[in-house]
Amino acid sequence: MIVCSRRYSLVTHIKKRSALVAFALLVVSCSSEPPKSLVTPLTPVTKQPLPSQPEQQHQPVRGVWLATVSRLDWPPVLSVNLSNAENRVKQQQNALTQKLDKLKSLGINTVFFQVKPDGTALWTSRILPWSDMLTGKIGEDPGYDPLQFMLDEAHKRGMKVHAWFNPYRVSVNTKPSTVTELNRTLTLHPASVFVLHRDWIRTASDRFVLDPGIPEARDWITSIVAEVVARYPVDGVQFDDYFYAETPGSTLNDSQTYKRYGQGFASKADWRRHNTQTLIEQVSHTIKQLNPNVEFGVSPAGVWRNLSHDPAGSDTRGAAAYDEAYADTRRWVQQGLLDYIAPQLYWPFSRQAARYDVLAKWWAEVVKPTNTRLYIGIALYKVGEPSKNEPDWTIKGGVPELKNQIDLNESVPQINGTILFRENYLNQPQTQDAVHYLKNRWGS
Template identity: 80%
Template structure:
């Protein structure tokens, strides 16, 4: 079911939809003729050999978020009337961040290139992100992903392209819907107007339905486009798979009736859907460029021991049950080069102790070829908290120090990733940043 497109002839509608499907399955390379399809099915391939040679240097990474312009680009650059000045200021801001990160000893940036249903590169599948110009589909006049790669690599830093796979928008406001509808006349148009039948509302935002096989193909084709055309060092998915809240659940009942009747439960079917995407993306990346790493940064708790004897001694929201992501299984199957669980709690948080979870994950990866990086809650450092007061003691330095000490003392942990970049520039983290400079800095 494609939504009715007012004022557009049926022939034009079909052409537009056909163009989208063709683009989704045949990504045009700038330099050479692409293979007939860049989407590798998950069912007929052997598991990839995912462990690439690891540098002796541990991971010292940071997430750089573009959704809602959290870290970049600067909000005050978006509405500058002169494109040349806007471009210059956005580039200056990014290079300044990279200089700071280099000084801090950061060696890898996880750059959010797909914050929602838009792109920070000239995609043939997704419209341009409004984070750059304020308007979905408006060409910013330069290629932010290529610029990031050039500048980071110049400084000896790696870049992993960070994708949010299923999010289409961060809200469901009428103004957002109007802006998405306006993309219909653009090339490419938003998936929101081209395949309204793929769109659901969940957690008060528009998302893609993970249970539709064509949706998984489409997401995989987006990753393939980036891996084919850019020298990225890695690809990362964040923890947003099935996302829903009690007041805004994902209505996928019709999809479940269509595709899921052979599964014992809807939850099992949902986990199958999430794993199918991970398998497909993993195989496709390895087919295209075996040296590009693929990783996921899931919620820190896989399952609690109270629900599963294999789970951790925790009482937190579990990825397996909440977002239907069997992250432990993905590691066991060898689908990931690395996993970066978000362990955003202090040692003293009884419900989800940092050390308990870090050691649990180290045990999970031990018999596998998957590397383990730990996501650390830089955004909490220096912030007063009734439930987690340790973050504010001496600027959060003792807690941060303990976490990094643990990461560097357990052989199964290969590094640390900080969430997120702009928190390095805030007054409350000043002591922690000075500490990191003395520990990691150049």
């Protein structure tokens, strides 16, 4: 986003079809060698008949992103400092159930829960160490499984959960203390990818990231998604917009990777887009081979390409995913690789460089001839915040702008839902008029 050990057996209905997957996951968990691709050995699986599934009825999504990176939404910062593990678990679980109760009362039916904020996990993983977001230390067992707890509590309330992954981020900074903490995991099982595969690691946007051009790194990401889909009853999997994430002062140095793997491409940009495309294809196919009912979606930057650069682009002047994140998001929709796409349209109707209505209607036309559903991400974090360029967010508490955006979403047939970024802004003083409006509109 703009900001982003229990041993489960494979679920029963995929046991017979997934022996190869179980073996692949076991290889990943027991070796520091780069994992093999989960796609190639799974090819025979698709030749076997899948159990017939009833056509799913998709209710309009009323969703919210719940971020765990830097503990933005959850868990409570104070809980991490508790010396008593039992009290920490209780406080974290209570905080999550209280959030779910509030979301339920507002009419929210889908939570996009960040389970991989960086190179760590918020589930019992054989591939990634435990997230330090839970205990303050990478690899320390929190005493419960947050993903399983979220699934149990949300499903109990009739809400769906999509596991939200940041695919390439390894850390949120490159401080010496962070390096020390990552190096400390070498003795852990599992250890951080930072120490197991140091040759995959690059620096970009002042963070440690995986190099998207390395095939084994993409296979490793695919294996992580496979682990969650195989072991947990998630309703969906979502990637955020961090594919190639650079800043002018901190670019990703992949020149050697390009020299090794980029032959035959007209440009480095085309090669980078190929790498992102390959990851999306691998993950999409793997999810469907494991469980066809798990939805796969991406939440990219709102602008695919600008009309000034491409006749198929939108009439906007914003940062484009195609050119800056090297993500050809429109193509993924056209090729049927995604069950849904959730572009982040974080601007008001009056923002001429990237008008909300212009972009929402452009995306509606993109999905129109496809089977990909369209959910629109809207900027709850801007509601009530003074802005010189976007004053509409403060007019009458931001309610008129919010109403106009949801009205448009619910009036265009191709738009199947709205997702709010992000959960903790529902609890801020400046958004309370908007929260009251949402409860009256969506709540029971």
